[in-house]
Amino acid sequence: MIETDILIVGSGCSGLYCALQLPPTKKILIITKSTVENSDSFLAQGGICMLRDESDYDSYFEDTMRAGHYENDRKSVEIMINSSQDVVSDLTSYGVDFHREPDGSLSFTREGAHSSKRILFHEDITGKEITSRLLEQARKRPNITILENTKMIDLMVTGAGCCGAVVERADKSVEPVSADTTVLATGGIGGLYPHSTNYRHLTGDALALAMKYGIELENIDYVQIHPTTLFADEERSFLISESVRGEGAKLYDKNGNRFTDELLPRDVLTEKIYAQMKKDGTEFVWEDLRTIPEDELKSHFPNIITHCREMGYDVTKECIPVVPAQHYFMGGVKVDHDSRTSMTGLYAVGETACNGVHGRNRLASNSLLESLVFAKRAAKAMNRERKTPERALRCRVLRTSDLKEYGNMDAMARLYHRQVRDGISQARNRRGNR
Numbered sequence: 001m002i003e004t005d006i007l008i009v010g011s012g013c014s015g016l017y018c019a020l021q022l023p024p025t026k027k028i029l030i031i032t033k034s035t036v037e038n039s040d041s042f043l044a045q046g047g048i049c050m051l052r053d054e055s056d057y058d059s060y061f062e063d064t065m066r067a068g069h070y071e072n073d074r075k076s077v078e079i080m081i082n083s084s085q086d087v088v089s090d091l092t093s094y095g096v097d098f099h100r101e102p103d104g105s106l107s108f109t110r111e112g113a114h115s116s117k118r119i120l121f122h123e124d125i126t127g128k129e130i131t132s133r134l135l136e137q138a139r140k141r142p143n144i145t146i147l148e149n150t151k152m153i154d155l156m157v158t159g160a161g162c163c164g165a166v167v168e169r170a171d172k173s174v175e176p177v178s179a180d181t182t183v184l185a186t187g188g189i190g191g192l193y194p195h196s197t198n199y200r201h202l203t204g205d206a207l208a209l210a211m212k213y214g215i216e217l218e219n220i221d222y223v224q225i226h227p228t229t230l231f232a233d234e235e236r237s238f239l240i241s242e243s244v245r246g247e248g249a250k251l252y253d254k255n256g257n258r259f260t261d262e263l264l265p266r267d268v269l270t271e272k273i274y275a276q277m278k279k280d281g282t283e284f285v286w287e288d289l290r291t292i293p294e295d296e297l298k299s300h301f302p303n304i305i306t307h308c309r310e311m312g313y314d315v316t317k318e319c320i321p322v323v324p325a326q327h328y329f330m331g332g333v334k335v336d337h338d339s340r341t342s343m344t345g346l347y348a349v350g351e352t353a354c355n356g357v358h359g360r361n362r363l364a365s366n367s368l369l370e371s372l373v374f375a376k377r378a379a380k381a382m383n384r385e386r387k388t389p390e391r392a393l394r395c396r397v398l399r400t401s402d403l404k405e406y407g408n409m410d411a412m413a414r415l416y417h418r419q420v421r422d423g424i425s426q427a428r429n430r431r432g433n434r
């Protein structure tokens, strides 16, 4: 049995930042199902929102609410926006290098459904820049241990709540991890979909375990489809960032005519694209990046240019075929404003959690921010908690002899995946029947 004060399941931006916000006196174990670089946080292209100044507050709030169809939790939105400068200040203190103007001030870009420029970026690899700096910091802390290729396969639950998790190590051995507090930071669910921009190993494992133990879930039928991914034969759909459209890229039908406003919210634009594909009898529409000045295109979107070139397209000379794909999960394990789940000793942060901030549809570049803001709040809340003797005792008496039940891991994974898919369809049907 491994023993730790805090177990964080997931090494994306939410898990790492949460660990960094905890006191150095806490023994922290971060586990990740794959290697540390393989998280969606490394894939984020467009950027991270920040409140530029008070004059933008109302507009930012309204844009977030409008994108979420006004189903957002207003308090969560307020917290996210008001905490954005603090989070960005932490990031720059860790060495995150956001793009700057010649005078040294931060540069801002714009994406779909934002009414002004309020997104910080680092080329078109903002997520990699942020998450690799967080990782660097975490590796420097002697109180933080990171175990790669270590998968949470179950939670350890007693009458006192969550007391850790059962994990499968890289060598396939199964081991319990006892922890005072466990944090689910397992990201999204894209691995359950044939076409998704997410890493394939992100399969909503935390949701399956929440279902197993009756931990409350919220809005699990709210799944975002990104309107523009490269139409190509790839394991993971390659995102053509929204900020490309924010900077002027256009969408065309099969005859080369524009058919929509490119800056509509994601869900609305996705519907427009599907409708156009149906009308044209095509599997994609065209996106034209040549409308962006070439200097701007090359300096802001080098990663997109390179990837498209590798797939046979020169975006400076031709249009690229794009198609919608699963991208983001607005629903998840229900949490309060401090990221507590309905089970004692268990928190959830990042894309796995649902604090209602995104409502029915996420506004572009709000997810890195939301992940970080509420991961920090989780850390602060955990730090305020005091262990009761009764809970400590109950966690200690957990038996390890039940590990026999973890014999057929492939079958267990298939069962978890099916349960999550079924849960999402049932939630969708229930909403449809309301």
Ligand SMILES: Cc1cc2nc3c(=O)[nH]c(=O)nc-3n(C[C@H](O)[C@H](O)[C@H](O)COP(=O)(O)OP(=O)(O)OC[C@H]3O[C@@H](n4cnc5c(N)ncnc54)[C@H](O)[C@@H]3O)c2cc1C
Residues within 6 Å of the ligand: 009, 010, 011, 012, 013, 014, 015, 031, 032, 033, 034, 036, 038, 039, 040, 041, 042, 043, 044, 045, 046, 047, 048, 049, 126, 127, 150, 151, 152, 153, 185, 186, 187, 188, 197, 198, 199, 201, 202, 203, 205, 206, 239, 327, 328, 349, 350, 351, 352, 364, 365, 366, 367, 368, 369, 371
């Ligand atoms: C292509 C792409 C572009 C994006 N662009 C942007 C953008 O520009 N701006 C923005 O704000 N957002 C963007 N997003 C969304 C954003 O990147 C994610 O929502 C955010 O990074 C989620 O962070 P996270 O920490 O919750 O999860 P992740 O970064 O996905 O990390 C999840 C972690 O959980 C681990 N894990 C999963 N299951 C288990 C298990 N059973 N046991 C152990 N470990 C497990 C994984 O290995 C991984 O380490 C983008 C997403 C994608 C896919």
